[in-house]
Amino acid sequence: MIEIDVHKELLGSMGKMELDVNLTIESKNFVALSGQSGSGKTTLLRILAGLEHARGKIRVDDELWLDGTHCLAPQQRGIGFVFQDYALFPNMSVLENLLFVRKDRELAKQLLDLTELAELSNRKPATLSGGQKQRVSVCRAMMNRPKLLLMDEPLSALDPTMRNKLQHEILTLHKNFGTTTIMVSHDPSEIYRLSSRVVVLSQGKIIQDGDAKSVLLRTQGSQKFSFEGELLDIVKVDVIYIAIIAIGQQIVEVVLDGGEANDLHVGDIVSIGTKAFAPMIQRLKEKS
Known part of the structure; x- marks a missing residue:
């Protein structure tokens, strides 16, 4: 021991x-x-x-x-x-x-x-x-x-x-x-x-x-998975917004509604999880 x-x-x-x-x-x-x-x-x-x-x-x-x-x-x-x-x-x-x-x-x-x-x-x-x-x-x-x-x-x-x-x-x-x-x-x-x-x-x-x-295994509630990443950009496409996020060596896109987009800022550290196969994004830390 x-x-x-x-x-x-x-x-x-x-x-x-x-x-x-x-x-x-x-x-x-x-x-x-x-x-x-x-x-x-x-x-x-x-x-x-x-x-x-x-x-x-x-x-x-x-x-x-x-x-x-x-x-x-x-x-x-x-x-x-x-x-x-x-x-x-x-x-x-x-x-x-x-x-x-x-x-x-x-x-x-x-x-x-x-x-x-x-x-x-x-x-x-x-x-x-x-x-x-x-x-x-x-x-x-x-x-x-x-x-x-x-x-x-x-x-x-x-x-x-x-x-x-x-x-x-x-x-x-x-x-x-x-x-x-x-x-x-x-x-x-x-x-x-x-x-x-x-x-x-x-x-x-x-x-x-x-x-x-x-x-x-960083999951909460009934989430199937979750990852941390940095929010690189938020792009508006017609009536929806797309968050571009760096997770390790990969870049992923997540669809946001207007309320979620307004609450996030480029540079934020965020978590991405799924619940019943619907991705959710949540800010973990504001940009410096």
Whole structure:
């Protein structure tokens, strides 16, 4: 079990804020950390890794990692950390990158076999694709059989097909090694596939905590679905109005009546939902 109660003043996108996180995580859980950029997710991972100082307490099973007078060094914490940028040693082969962490060829072979990297074991990182480099990074993080695996958006730079493949491999390693995993992600499909629990941060505070379905399925009443987006334009066509809204990488159109159009402004953040297949639009936040 991991007990976390940490506090640290941060400089976020809206100025100074206090990271204030109190969590208890059961062993072998897969926890996804989500929330807007600047909400404190990566800082929390770095505090858990011992790479940043904070006030408070961290206890992992019977080991005290942090309290008011004690801060365990990163190399003594039994963690694995997977960064966005792979952080591989360019002058070492794939196998050498793994053995640098721990001289255990049997474990290295097991990890390379599980991630289909065995045939690339003598290759240097510069000759690998992005997906292959990230698999090596994950394998290297597992070489110490870590109690806690920390991943900071490990798949964000990969194409959807490769992301799906690596998601499966990460989940396989998580289960096979019985590791407790905490991963920062903004991808709802990734969070849903991998996590047993989702913790959402905003301005350094936990605003949601639950299973993936309850956190990600943002519906109210009898709505069938709902999405958030930015209102880009309102166009009048004869007697109706059409709202043009950006949702992620897509643009959608929603028909409005005159009253709805008058209540909305370009730049508003809105939610779009359906009820009995009739789209409804509702403002969530006025434009700045």
